[in-house]
Amino acid sequence: MIARDIAPDWGHQTYGAGWQLGVFNGEDLLPERDVLLSELVEVTGAPALWGFVVDSDFVDLVMLGQRSGRVHVFLGPESAEIFMDEFGLVGDESDEAGPDLEEGEYVDLEEQFPDQVDATSKALAWAHEAGLSADAAAVAAVFTQEADPLAEDLMLDLLDALGIHKTNPT
Template sequence: MGYWGYFVVGRSERPLGELDALAGAEGLSLRAEASGGWQVWEYPSGEGDVGSMNSLARETGAPALFGYVMDSDCVVVEAAGPESGAWTTCLGRAAMAEYIGADEEGLTLEDYFLEPRDAAERAVSWAEEAGYAVTAEGVVEVLTADPDPLAENLFFRLLDRLAVVPL
């Protein structure tokens, strides 16, 4: 059985785990720190309320990103910036399509998540708001990559491509 849980990424002078936006996430632990005040926190299992990345972006005044890892097969990526707004995509699209299937309303993967090219354009804007210049091509490469062996690795490659937390 693979990993289930959230990674929460944001920039703040205070520890993210102390912020009101993440107050409901008991058991949140610091996973990594990077220059510029970037932090990655982990919320294993995903049971309970991790909070809102929109609220986190508003509270910190900086872009925020959540990654929900599903059995190490795929990752739901939710991002928001105070100026650039919110967007959602996924990593490990084939595995995610299997998890979603077609619901009773006939909605599919494309109804829930931005296509890789569209998501990459939103990611470039998100990174620009964070003060970084990144290329859409580098982001598309990660968004279309196979998650073998672990989807978590793709998530951290995405953070690297967004220039917020280098590998």
Template sequence: MGFWGTYVVLRSDEPPAQMLPAIRTLQGAVSRGGPWSAGWRVWIVHDPAGSLPDDLLEQLHAVIGAPVLLGRVLDSDAVHVVAAGTSAQPWSVWLQLDSAMGFLLPPPAPFDDDGNYLGDDWRDPAYEAQVELTRGEILAQAPGGMAGARSAQAWARDAGLTPDTVEAITSVLDGHETFAEDLFLLLLQRLGLNPA
């Protein structure tokens, strides 16, 4: 079983649990060593039950009034990255979206009405069509590739960081790793959060 949880990236020495004490899951946040750019911290919040609120980004941003970035990891298979800046538009992107689809839209069981197994190669055209429709909707709201990279780069500059080129960021957004959180940490590096 992979990692379920959220990386909280912000420019503050105060732990997330002190900022939002009402969110009990944040009490277990662990600082992840850097080196990080001056003033920035990365916290890891284990959350296998998915108890963190959907508006965690907005709550943190309201408290600190500074750029915040979250990476919500799904079983080490995919990461949903969301970020809010000072003047840059909020943005989001998926790392390894195809690997996330089974979690976002669970597939039907491969059995017929009588409980007979339909085989390893059985496919449900209606389900596959729904996956493509959902995938398109997600990408319309959280585009990857060059569009996502441009938004990420704008956020990083707004946050006072020195990001890599759009092409370098795009290669991460389009990349694949066995553990999706490794791809997320590489994205942090490309955004200038980890200059090492």
């Protein structure tokens, strides 16, 4: 999770302009993601983002801003689709429900998540709201890349492309 002007008590790294990158292990906070992001945006008055790294294969990313709204995308989209398919989480009306879904429930990735162009546009709006100087081409590139070798690197590449730069190695 990354937010501005909050000095967390947990492991974190400091980035420029007061941005803090918090690192959490496990899935404990995942169910509270949207509530925590909303609270961060409300408390700081600045946009925030959350990236959940799944097996170092892809990042489940949510960006939230008061004016730019919410965007939910995957970094490493092909790996995300493979993962969701393996667990029966994607499909269409003709597919049987996966283990975590009720009968008739499924996730259609094309309907649920923005395409690369839309995701880039929304991410740039988020960066603009945050007062960042984003590199549009670099943001677009990150949204189409796969982890090589780690999805954590995609997250760091996105932060850099958005204009959030690390200031000290903590």
